[in-house]
Amino acid sequence: MATDRENYVNLFKSIFKDSVSFSDIKKTVPEEERSFFNMLFMSAFRQLTFIKTVVLPQFVKKKIPHKNEILNFILYLATTELLFLDKPDYAVINSYVDIAKSKTDKFGGNFVNAVLRNILRNRTLLLEKHNQKFFSADFLKILKQDYTPIEIEEMEHFAGIEAPLDLTFKYSAHPSIDNAILLPTGSIRLPANTKITSLDDFQEGNCWAQDAASAIPVRCLGELKGKKVLDICAAPGGKTAQLLDAGATVTAVDISEKRLVKLKENIERLGLSKNLNTLCYNALDLDINEKFDVILLDAPCSATGTFRRHPEIMNTKTIEDVKKQADLQRKILKHCAIFLKSNGLIVYATCSLAKAEGEKQIKTFVKECPDFCVVPIKLKGTEKMQTKEGFLRILPQYLREFSGIDGFFVAVLKRKI
Ligand SMILES: C[S@@+](CC[C@H](N)C(=O)[O-])C[C@H]1O[C@@H](n2cnc3c(N)ncnc32)[C@H](O)[C@@H]1O
Known part of the structure; x- marks a missing residue:
């Protein structure tokens, strides 16, 4: 030892x-x-x-x-x-x-x-005498830019709790698991120590692991049957699976070949590969002669919202990381928007708590790109998360009674012309 x-x-x-x-x-x-x-x-x-x-x-x-x-x-x-x-x-x-x-x-x-x-x-x-403090000074600096001390204290409470296992089920599947809770946003929640591979529903390809917050962006898109979707930063494919299951034809793009292999394995396990095409690209250099009804940009980010599942994040992230990622997201969003059809939708999501990677990013984008407007999100079960601008700001404490949720940001944009 x-x-x-x-x-x-x-x-x-x-x-x-x-x-x-x-x-x-x-x-x-x-x-x-x-x-x-x-x-x-x-x-x-x-x-x-x-x-x-x-x-x-x-x-x-x-x-x-x-x-x-x-x-x-x-x-x-x-x-x-x-x-x-x-x-x-x-x-x-x-x-x-x-x-x-x-x-x-x-x-x-x-x-x-x-x-x-x-x-x-x-x-x-x-x-x-444990003081229930889990956030490092650098992590607090990130949060203090956008949140009150009370909000931060509420988030910190969830840092000491092991995250439960959240599952997304195919539309056609009927979950049959003991101890399962159906969350208001549609995900199925199981206790933290559950081994996913021990579940029959997982073995049978009926479901996949996906935090309840991460499952929300695709649900904001409404009817997807027959739509052509560009899924940017797609691996390992949790959202790709949702899109395919909803009947979309998906072009999934990721910078990492290895992660795309994982995506394909995951989608095959679920039997959803039929309408999937994958492309290995840096999204900033994406060059395809095609336009899409919908673009899903699950942008690379500081991942500060995932501190329950990835507690290293509370100790390693700095304001510099947030700035760097926000800059990358801005460039990817601008570049990829050109692949959207007229009247098409972009759903932009990050698992970050920093508003520079969420609210501020999107407000700047619509100011600089007047062809786009914000479509207010009205998804059932997300009422507490809806902001006055029509975004979703998901905080770990929002599903408090069910032991929390990852921090996330979601916006839906429409190309007007
Ligand atoms: C948050 S994960 C995406 C999760 C995925 N959408 C899902 O739901 O399973 C971010 C992904 O972005 C990819 N990525 C990072 N930078 C990228 C870039 N410049 N171009 C394309 N993909 C990128 C990473 O390889 C990673 O797979």
Whole structure:
């Protein structure tokens, strides 16, 4: 186990120091270790703000010198295990002390040993005093641009809760699952620990995993039977499946060949491939001699709305990421709008909480492109999410009574001429 943990410490550090993505890192971990690795990292990401701002300052009185900064990452993972995972305490401490010794020196080992033993002695008190704070200072900076302290506090509540499993069912399917809840927006919700592959409906190709928020943009489009749809940034294909299931003919575009392969596998599993065409393109360079009735742009974004399912986001995203993505979205939207027929619809969606990637983006677009107007969204079940401009601003607290929803933004635009 010690060697696995040493590898995990290096991987955890690389997420923060080398901006390696958690999903890429996961793929490097052997299959048989994945379950523990995933539990450790997900818990560490969720608890990192508490560990950094409440736990460690009580026992680490001096700043750790830069040359030994690996000790910070050792302490983050070790503290996660001691406070939040059910592992034998002394085995945990000994493993991390050994890593500290091998990565620094005897003093590093003694230091980690002293801190961890202190944490262990104070464990009950520390957990009783958990302040339920999960958002990093950088993440808060993003949210404070657009939301009040009360709204942010409400969002933060959901950061401490594991996200449930949401399913989208084909129109023709009739869900038959114990414990399932039908959400007001049409998705089926199951408890967080549900294994999707154990469900008959999944095995039979009747449904797919898709957060309730992510399923909303396609539902805003109304009748799609026989329509030609350009699905931009389509992989892994949750929305593509909805479009095909609704009877549309879909051209799905994504920059990643690998992710398009996954999309095709997903659509084949559901038996919906008949009216699907895929194109590997950077949306900014998309060059096709065709016009569409509908364009779905599920734009690349800071993904700040997905912090429940991807808690690393609370610790890694900055205002710079939001600016960068907003700039990319603006360019993609402008470029792709040329493929829309007269009177056609664009549905623009991002899983971001930042208004620069949502409300502000669309307001600027319609100001700069007078051929387009906003079509107010009136979808049943989204009443609380509708803004005065006719958009949907979905906040994690909007399905509070059902344990939340991903943060999302949706707008529908129409080409007038
Ligand atoms: C939010 S995911 C899309 C999710 C998908 N629409 C669904 O419902 O399953 C964003 C996708 O955008 C793709 N992407 C990112 N930048 C792109 C670009 N410049 N052009 C085309 N696709 C891009 C990524 O590869 C990724 O698959």
